[in-house]
Amino acid sequence: MFIETETTPNPASLKFLPGQQVMPSGTREFASPEAAEISPLAQAIFDTGEVVLVFFGGDFISVTAAPGADWSALKPQVVSILLDHFVSEAPLFVGGDASGISVPADDADMVVEDDPEDAEIVAQINELLETRVRPAVAGDGGDIAYRGFKDGVVYLTLQGACSGCPSSTATLKHGIEGLLKHYVPEVVEVRAA
Template identity: 80%
Template sequence: MYIETETTPNPATLKFLPGQQVMPSGTRDFASPEDAEASPLAQALFDTGEVTGVFFGGNFVSVTAGPGADWGVLKPQVVAVLLDHFVSQAPLFAGGDASGIAVPPEDDELMFEDDPAHADIVAQIQELLETRVRPAVASDGGDIRYRGFREGVVYLQMQGACSGCPSSTATLKHGIEGLLKHYVPEVTEVRAA
């Protein structure tokens, strides 16, 4: 088995491609060792001592290193952990099998309830995020989650390599905000949640 590695726009994060499916559907973000207790793979990556974030995408794992970490030393350790996991076909989540069964649901709660009168606007926003934005941020090793729409403002949460990336504010303000404003005139602003 060979694991490809790609850089991301976030210099602290590398994207690892094991050449097979990681998540059967959705994504999962682990921002702390406590979050990682749900996944033996995420826990093993945090156990290297230099990892501060792990993100599972459909066919990749993004790993974020802490300040001062040396990717020259950390990268072989991460590859070894990933190889051990995928070659042994170990379960991705505690209590599940390698296919991802028993994946603990991630918190999908909105920041606030969307106004039912804006259901068509929210549907347009979510469609654009799903078809135009998520594929682009996934190619950079991350994801974006819709968190709400209120008074013209769309609230989004960046995950994986996109979380904490120096260019994430520009992505939100100049890329995503421009796209949403163009197609959904009711959108006046995009903010990080």
């Protein structure tokens, strides 16, 4: 087995491609060792002591190193952990539950309640996010979570390598906001949630 790595726009993150499916559906982000306890793979990556975020995508894993961590030493450790995991065909989650969620349950308070009258607008927004934005963000080692639409404002959260990226504000404001405003005139702004 060979695991490819790719740089991401976030200099603290690397994208690891095992050449096979990681998540059967959805994505999963682990922002702490405690959150990673449900995944032996994420926990092993955190156990290196130099990682602050692990993100599982459909066919990749993004790892964000702690400030001051040296990727030249950390990268071989992560590759070794990933090789051990995938070669042994170990379960991704404790109990083998591989269900993915884009919006972690502990972030539920960050969701803006959609007005039922905006259902058509929300459907258009989600269609654009799914077909145009999500593939591009996944290419950079991350994902995007829809958090709500209210008074013309779309609330989104960047995840994975994109969550701490220096260009995340530009991605939201210039890229995603411009796209949504163009196709959905009711959108006046995009904000990070």
